[in-house]
Amino acid sequence: MKTIIETNNINKSYGAVTALHDINITVNDGEIFGLIGPDGAGKTSLIRILTTLILPDNGSANVLGLDIINDFKSIRNEIGYMPGRFSLYQDLTVEENLKLFATIFGTTIEENYDLVKPIYSQIESFKNRKAGQLSGGMKQKLALSCALIHKPKLLILDEPTTGVDPVSRKEFWDMLKDLKKAGITILVSTPYMDEASLCDRVALIQGGKILSVSTPQSIIDAFPKKLYSISADNMHKLIIALRNFEFSNTVFTFGETVHYTDRRNSVIQTGEIMKYLQNNDLKEIKINEINAGIEDCFMEMM
Amino acid sequence: MEAPNIVIKVENLTKKFGNFIAVNNISFEVYKGEIFGFLGANGAGKSTAMKMLCGLWLPTSGNAKIAGYDIYKETELIKKKIGYMSQKFSLYEDLTVAENIRFYAGIYGLSNQQIEAKTNELLSKLGIEELRNSLIKSLPLGWKQKLAFSVAIIHDPEIVFLDEPTGGVDPITRRQFWDLIYDASNRGVTVFVTTHYMDEAEYCDRISMMVAGKIEALDKPSILKQNYGVSTMDEVFLKLARG
Amino acid sequence: MKRFWGFVHKEFLHIFRDKRTLIILFGMPIIQILLFGYAITNEVRNANIAILDLSKDAVTNSIINKISSSGYFMIYDNLDNLDEIETVFKTGKVKEVIVFESGFAQKLKSNKKAEIQIITDATDPNTGTTLYFYTSNIIKNYQMEINLVQQPFLNIIPEIQARYNPLLKGVYLFVPGLITIILMLVCAMMTSISLTKEKELGSMEVLLASPMKPFLVIISKVIPYLILSLIISTVILLIGHYNFGVPIRGNLILLYLEITLFIITALSLGILISTKAQTQQVALMVSLAGLMLPTILLSGFIFPIENMPLPLQIIAHINPSTYFMIIVRDIMIKGSGLEFLWQETAILIGITLVLIIASIKNFRIRLQ
Numbered sequence: 001m002k003t004i005i006e007t008n009n010i011n012k013s014y015g016a017v018t019a020l021h022d023i024n025i026t027v028n029d030g031e032i033f034g035l036i037g038p039d040g041a042g043k044t045s046l047i048r049i050l051t052t053l054i055l056p057d058n059g060s061a062n063v064l065g066l067d068i069i070n071d072f073k074s075i076r077n078e079i080g081y082m083p084g085r086f087s088l089y090q091d092l093t094v095e096e097n098l099k100l101f102a103t104i105f106g107t108t109i110e111e112n113y114d115l116v117k118p119i120y121s122q123i124e125s126f127k128n129r130k131a132g133q134l135s136g137g138m139k140q141k142l143a144l145s146c147a148l149i150h151k152p153k154l155l156i157l158d159e160p161t162t163g164v165d166p167v168s169r170k171e172f173w174d175m176l177k178d179l180k181k182a183g184i185t186i187l188v189s190t191p192y193m194d195e196a197s198l199c200d201r202v203a204l205i206q207g208g209k210i211l212s213v214s215t216p217q218s219i220i221d222a223f224p225k226k227l228y229s230i231s232a233d234n235m236h237k238l239i240i241a242l243r244n245f246e247f248s249n250t251v252f253t254f255g256e257t258v259h260y261t262d263r264r265n266s267v268i269q270t271g272e273i274m275k276y277l278q279n280n281d282l283k284e285i286k287i288n289e290i291n292a293g294i295e296d297c298f299m300e301m302m
Numbered sequence: 303m304e305a306p307n308i309v310i311k312v313e314n315l316t317k318k319f320g321n322f323i324a325v326n327n328i329s330f331e332v333y334k335g336e337i338f339g340f341l342g343a344n345g346a347g348k349s350t351a352m353k354m355l356c357g358l359w360l361p362t363s364g365n366a367k368i369a370g371y372d373i374y375k376e377t378e379l380i381k382k383k384i385g386y387m388s389q390k391f392s393l394y395e396d397l398t399v400a401e402n403i404r405f406y407a408g409i410y411g412l413s414n415q416q417i418e419a420k421t422n423e424l425l426s427k428l429g430i431e432e433l434r435n436s437l438i439k440s441l442p443l444g445w446k447q448k449l450a451f452s453v454a455i456i457h458d459p460e461i462v463f464l465d466e467p468t469g470g471v472d473p474i475t476r477r478q479f480w481d482l483i484y485d486a487s488n489r490g491v492t493v494f495v496t497t498h499y500m501d502e503a504e505y506c507d508r509i510s511m512m513v514a515g516k517i518e519a520l521d522k523p524s525i526l527k528q529n530y531g532v533s534t535m536d537e538v539f540l541k542l543a544r545g
Numbered sequence: 546m547k548r549f550w551g552f553v554h555k556e557f558l559h560i561f562r563d564k565r566t567l568i569i570l571f572g573m574p575i576i577q578i579l580l581f582g583y584a585i586t587n588e589v590r591n592a593n594i595a596i597l598d599l600s601k602d603a604v605t606n607s608i609i610n611k612i613s614s615s616g617y618f619m620i621y622d623n624l625d626n627l628d629e630i631e632t633v634f635k636t637g638k639v640k641e642v643i644v645f646e647s648g649f650a651q652k653l654k655s656n657k658k659a660e661i662q663i664i665t666d667a668t669d670p671n672t673g674t675t676l677y678f679y680t681s682n683i684i685k686n687y688q689m690e691i692n693l694v695q696q697p698f699l700n701i702i703p704e705i706q707a708r709y710n711p712l713l714k715g716v717y718l719f720v721p722g723l724i725t726i727i728l729m730l731v732c733a734m735m736t737s738i739s740l741t742k743e744k745e746l747g748s749m750e751v752l753l754a755s756p757m758k759p760f761l762v763i764i765s766k767v768i769p770y771l772i773l774s775l776i777i778s779t780v781i782l783l784i785g786h787y788n789f790g791v792p793i794r795g796n797l798i799l800l801y802l803e804i805t806l807f808i809i810t811a812l813s814l815g816i817l818i819s820t821k822a823q824t825q826q827v828a829l830m831v832s833l834a835g836l837m838l839p840t841i842l843l844s845g846f847i848f849p850i851e852n853m854p855l856p857l858q859i860i861a862h863i864n865p866s867t868y869f870m871i872i873v874r875d876i877m878i879k880g881s882g883l884e885f886l887w888q889e890t891a892i893l894i895g896i897t898l899v900l901i902i903a904s905i906k907n908f909r910i911r912l913q
Binding site: 048052053054055072073076077083084085087088089100101103104105106146147 | 552562751755
């Protein structure tokens, strides 16, 4: 399997703040690699280092077999990059934006139309509208088209779905899957834990450190404790009661249920918890053992 | 449910921008102490509706009463009764924690004594007394958001409006943030919240779903899921938003 | 090359889509030139003057009456001897002193000529000139009146003395000065703002991560402003020449070459600012405080450099605007050629080279 991105002990600090600490990841050819973590975890710093926009304090990295420091010009020719902050020119029309990016990369819209067609055709009817007047979802499609116009082998996306509603997010991930089929390797960062399952492999990142790199499934399989989903008639009371339970380890809300782990490693008696909750005036109590999700794992590792 | 106290009453509220109808004839009620989720796709009209309810924009037509006050004539009174926090702007980065609290409390006319008491109460509740004189920009995002929420309710408003309060926050802090919301709601503060996290939608007592300027669904999360025959709010959202 | 022109095209689109800025860019020079042309140079009303009448006869009396009834002057003080002139100027209350020599009527009658001395406070050269111009006109009119009935002609000779700024620099200085200010504003301020705007928007990130050579990004941003500046300079020259009769005596090609040189100076200043400033606001503040103020105040445009304290004189001498203003003024008004201006031109080229090297050195091919 060919390696597309490889980093060796990358470190980056801004003054006293360590943004990245000994980062080691590899991204393989043709995969969707997710960089998953909250704001301030170091996602953007890592992505900017890989796109040659900033230099690491120490450590090295290769992108498409090219060194990020010495070969930065070649890397800039080969990658498609969509930064987190919206980067289109608001006062230019849809078509002018796309044309501009084609020109910057020394190509034309026509030359590489097949790659962007599935995405661009969705907004082509608005091609004379100014980018600033597009809806969020359409802007995203245009920005993606612009990042793809020179047929990059590697697409790097910094938080493309942040602040985007679930429908547009789903559409966006569908587009990424199609691009993967077209043979493009994708590195994407996101603060949404649920998007991990859409990646082939993920790196969980927090406080400048990589918590884990693996397939989403093996991260889930490695969850060290038994996890219970508990629900009752009154959520707030349930949380307080569980937190006060003498054996409780973690109590986290998950939608309409609470995810609970116990401090005891041995198999626990759900009946005991049930009784405790009933004594706390809770009704309609349901307790089920469940498989962990990426978010459970992330919180476990934090 | 016992006869609920209505704190937000919206009737046929409409807002047009030229030919574009951003909010199309929406009506709903929000009860005291309720956590009301206000959901919808980007551009569905959520922000516009919220701005009208906060008294920032006048509607084109329709009526609404916030905390008993009319949104046409009594916006100044409304502003005293509500708190507002958005993800985009919350606290001044170049002021300290205490200075921010003093500033916001001052806006709402709290006396110096009240401000002092409130500041102490707030800091001890969040467990950050030692950060009193730290600049906001030195705090992690999660802390900022929790602090911003506490500041938004420092004047004991009847209703607090939260515009995507937890965007980008780590999963643990996000849950701590919701603890604060539950806590406020238990004290009788009505919470009106928008979010893109569908699991957070489940935490709400009731949610409304806006699609293209209209409210397409409004109920308890469990009932919505039942009605659409799905198991998660994510699926409800997809079904509704895609039409 | 295609990349480059594609980018230049985009810059023009930005400029033309932003109608408000465009109106300001073109409207401001026109409004300023009209302001300078009409309001500042001509509009002197009820200026305080002092009279030193050493003769006190019928002729001097009627001249004084003419002056005081003209509407332009208020007689603030009547002086008794020459020593009081300095004192009355020092109080700052008086802009002009008119001195009639002793035995004025007598001399006029016997010698057929008499002298009036007009002393102006020329620290503000424009006002000083205008006052002098008005006074001598009133005297000329009076002379014509009496000469209608009087043969042979009587001659009243006004002698002027411009105190504090004897050469009366600044007579036509407002057109060269205005060109300098506008070029500074358009080139340095607009370039630095438009470059930092790309940083703020985040589009700089995409451009840097693209094969577009970073320096080309800058050059192509600068070209539209160069063209725009040349057009604006032409507009100012045309209005100055046709509306206010400011002469253009020198070589027009030389004038435009010098203007282009100064545009490049200002553009490199703008680029230098943008390499340091991260936000449009900072760029704006630095351009205003660091460029506009020296251009207006420390270039000899408003205050003569000779009268400045030494530290300010030093600043004025490293200020490129100072040299450019001399060049433009001399080409336009004196009709000087390069043989007289090579020194100023050489200094300006030198400053420009330093600025270009500094901005290349400071330019980052990365985000920080």
